[in-house]
Amino acid sequence: MRAILLSLAALGAAVAFVPAPASAQTGPIYPWCAQYGGRSGATNCYFANLWQCQQAISGNGGWCYRNPFSAQASEPRDRRRSRQDYRRY
Secondary structure, eight states, rough: OHHHHHHHHHHHHHHHHHHOOOOOOOOOOOOOEEEESSSSSEEEEEEHHHHHHHHHHHTTOEEEOOTTTTTTSSSOOOSSSSSHHHHHH
8 A cells, every 4th residue: 555655645746846847939030021913913921021022022013011920010109200201211
């Protein structure tokens, strides 16, 4: 009887020290997407900044837009734009 209790205690201790499974992690969500022109109409949302997006569509046609799933896209933005905003875009 004593051996059974000791083995159950050892099993309980072993289960208590097993690490919990890691939670699912998502990859980075890039803030810019490119919609390519032409027949395919392909979309690519792996751009860290607007410059990268513009270079990708250069010569191909298309346009760049903010990734709707990006954290930066969900932040409220002031409706008034400064001169610096126009130069940046």
